[in-house]
Amino acid sequence: MKQSRRRFSPAWPWVVLTALLLQWPLVLNPGYFSHDELQWAAFANGDLLAPWRDVSAFQYRPLTFSLWMLLSRQLFDVPMAFHALLVTWGSMNAGLLFSVTRRFGLAAWLAAGGALIFAAGPFAALVHGWVGCIADLLCLSCVLCIIRIVQQPSGPVLAALAAAALTSVALLAKEAALAIPPLLLVASIFDARRARWLAAAAGAGAVAAIWLTLRLDLLLEAPREGGQYVLQATNLPLRWLEYQLFAPLVPVQETFLTLRRPTPALVAGLLWLWLVVALLRTDRRLALLFLLGGAAALLPVLPLSGSWNHYGYGFAAVTAMTVAAAWPLAHRVDRVAIALFAGMTLLHGLAVMQGIRTVGEVQSRFSPALATAVRLHEGSTPLLLHPDPDANVWIFHRLTNDIPRYDGVPIGERVQLVEGNAPADYRILADGRLVRLR
Numbered sequence: 001m002k003q004s005r006r007r008f009s010p011a012w013p014w015v016v017l018t019a020l021l022l023q024w025p026l027v028l029n030p031g032y033f034s035h036d037e038l039q040w041a042a043f044a045n046g047d048l049l050a051p052w053r054d055v056s057a058f059q060y061r062p063l064t065f066s067l068w069m070l071l072s073r074q075l076f077d078v079p080m081a082f083h084a085l086l087v088t089w090g091s092m093n094a095g096l097l098f099s100v101t102r103r104f105g106l107a108a109w110l111a112a113g114g115a116l117i118f119a120a121g122p123f124a125a126l127v128h129g130w131v132g133c134i135a136d137l138l139c140l141s142c143v144l145c146i147i148r149i150v151q152q153p154s155g156p157v158l159a160a161l162a163a164a165a166l167t168s169v170a171l172l173a174k175e176a177a178l179a180i181p182p183l184l185l186v187a188s189i190f191d192a193r194r195a196r197w198l199a200a201a202a203g204a205g206a207v208a209a210i211w212l213t214l215r216l217d218l219l220l221e222a223p224r225e226g227g228q229y230v231l232q233a234t235n236l237p238l239r240w241l242e243y244q245l246f247a248p249l250v251p252v253q254e255t256f257l258t259l260r261r262p263t264p265a266l267v268a269g270l271l272w273l274w275l276v277v278a279l280l281r282t283d284r285r286l287a288l289l290f291l292l293g294g295a296a297a298l299l300p301v302l303p304l305s306g307s308w309n310h311y312g313y314g315f316a317a318v319t320a321m322t323v324a325a326a327w328p329l330a331h332r333v334d335r336v337a338i339a340l341f342a343g344m345t346l347l348h349g350l351a352v353m354q355g356i357r358t359v360g361e362v363q364s365r366f367s368p369a370l371a372t373a374v375r376l377h378e379g380s381t382p383l384l385l386h387p388d389p390d391a392n393v394w395i396f397h398r399l400t401n402d403i404p405r406y407d408g409v410p411i412g413e414r415v416q417l418v419e420g421n422a423p424a425d426y427r428i429l430a431d432g433r434l435v436r437l438r
Contacts, residue, residue, distance in 0.1 A: 011108045016095035018112075019119035020088060025353045026129040027084045031364030033356050035401040036132040038367065041076040042404040044069035055214055058229075063172035064135040071134075079360065082131060089137050090128035093317075094119035096144040101321045103151045104191070107328070113342075114324030121247060121345045123316035125352040126254075126309035133310045135174035140314055142170035143180055146200060147187070156199030164203035171211050175219070175300060178212075179314060181205040182296035190289055230305040242307045243298055243315055244272050248344030253355045255307040268344075275323070275341045278334035282326045293318040309352070320345075362395055366432030370400070371409040373426055373434055382416040385434070386424035393417070396428055 020027075032038060048069070052062040075082040098115040102108060118124055127133040149162040163184065170177030181204045188197035220231065242258040245268040252258055259265050279287035297314035301307070323338055330338060370385075377383045385400075387393045396417060403411040418424050427435040 011112060012095045012099050015098045015112050015115050016091045019091035019094040019116055022116060022120040023087045023091065023125070023128055023353065025350075025357050026087050026125070028080060029083050029129065029357050029360035031079055031360035031362070031367070033130045033359050033363070034132060034398045035403060037072075037076075037130075038399070038403045038406060040065070040068050040131075041072045042406070044072040044076070046404070056218060058218065059175075060215065061135055061172070061174055063169065064138065064174060067138075068131070068134050071131075079364070083129065086131060086134070086137065087128045089141075090124060091119060093137065093140050093144065094124075096141070096148065097317055097321065100144055100147045100151060101324075103148075104325075106321070106325055110324045110327060111321070113327075114321040117324070117342050117345055118317050118320035121316055121320065121349040122352040123247070123309050123312040125349045126356065127313045129353060129356040130310070133313075136176070136310045136313045138173035139170045139177050140317060142166040142173075142177065143183065143314060144317075146180065146184070146204070150184075150187075150193060150196045150200050154196075156195050159196040160199040160203030162203070163200035164207050167204040167207045171207065176311065176314070178208050178300040179297050181208050182299050183293065183314070183318075186289070186293050186296045189292070190285060231303045232305065233303060235305055236302045239302045239304065239307050240295065240298065243294075243312045245269055246307075246309075246312065246348075247316070247319075248272070248341055248348060250344060250348045250351055252348075253352055255309050255312060258307070271337075271341055271344065274337040278330060278337040279323070279326055282330040282334055286322055286326045286329075290319055290322045293322065359395055362392075362430075362432035363399055364432070366396065366399055366428070366434070367406050369432070369434040370411070370415065371407045373436075374411060374414055375409050377414070377425070382414055383426070384416055384418050384422070384424040385426050385428050386418050386422070386437075387428040388430055391428055391430040393419075395432075 051057050051060070052066075054060070071082065071085070075085065094115045097118060098111045101111040101114065106114070119128075127136045143166075146163045146166050150159045152158075163180070167177060167180050170180060181201050184197055184201035184204055188194050188201065191197060238259075242255055245265055246252065246255045246258050247268075248271050249258060249261070249264055249268045251264050252261055258268075276287060276290070279290055294315050295302075297318050298312065301311040304311075323342070327335065327338055374383055385396070387396055400411070400415050400417060405411060424437055426437060429435060
């Protein structure tokens with residue numbers, strides 16, 4: 001990447017505004033996507049405090065949890081306001097991505113195009129539409145701020161100190177911030193400000209090393225709350241492949257389902273290979289950045305036993321801007337590959353947004369109806385719910401999973417889903433409404 005002395009670009013507010021408009025379906029979502037949003041809303045109105053001192057917690061994310069509870073107390077009862085805030089934050093990340101890419105030398109329209117494809121793509125769609133991804137928003141904001149500081153005409157000492165401080169903040173948000181040092185090392189390979197990048201990598205790496213010293217044994221040995229947190233080196237190639245193929249895989253909503261649809265996955269794989277070949281033919285350094293930078297952004301999550309859209313948030317930022325940089329250098333046939341991949345990514349992002357919106361609409365009907373049904377339920381036996389055959393059962397499994405309270409009504413173990421011919425108190429319709437059976 002070449003250095004650029006371009007000053008502030010007046011285009012960045014338009015990038016933020018356009019990103020916000022592209023994600024308008026997420027803003028208009030009347031409900032929530034999963035159980036954790038309902039759980040933390042209950043915690044926010046209880047006595048739970050984020051464990052700032054408990055570094056032995058498996059998920060030590062006190063900054064994320066504190067912010068989440070603060071926002072839930074203020075906004076949970078107004079879902080659209082909550083979503084508007086997070087989509088705006090995600091759009092600001094896209095604007096910051098545009099800004100730093102401009103200072104790497106990209107033309108304004110290329111940087112804007114890459115930033116908008118990132119913001120409207122399937123990785124960012126889940127992050128911006130699911131309140132449970134506040135940590136991912138925080139981490140990317142920290143990374144982009146580090147990059148912006150390194151790009152300033154300042155010395156390596158400031159770069160190291162800024163990287164150390166912002167990496168500390170990011171690690172208080174999520175373990176994925178361990179990707180920051182390798183990302184900065186990759187940047188040092190491709191940008192002429194090598195001394196500053198290496199200093200920033202050293203500052204971030206020192207903080208990451210301290211964090212790992214305190215928590216590595218716990219992460220390796222602690223019981224997992226979910227199977228996706230089990231670490232195995234053998235997971236690396238499969239996880240890497242899932243993230244590479246997911247962006248153009250329009251029929252699939254979540255990354256862990258990537259390889260469960262063999263024919264679409266094969267088509268996505270061929271398109272990905274065509275894109276990599278196009279990058280190699282255009283500029284081998286960009287092809288290397290696409291692969292190395294993407295792998296660095298994914299490094300902390302590749303050993304996990306499951307892949308998720310939000311784990312690829314930083315990966316999507318790196319790869320979108322790298323592909324955008326290749327466009328003006330590419331030949332016509334290579335531009336076809338880039339355009340097709342970008343177009344499929346946008347379609348996929350819109351599909352993910354619609355999927356999140358659909359779940360939110362179901363939740364906005366189901367959870368209040370469930371709270372009313374539980375309040376009226378007599379006896380000590382659980383309330384039995386039978387989903388209709390055309391209902392998406394996984395939605396209701398999520399929305400009844402360990403919810404302490406909803407609208408002041410204790411839920412917990414007082415609800416049970418049943419299947420087949422088992423007796424039930426209520427039917428769950430596909431749109432989330434409840435129909436009393438007895």
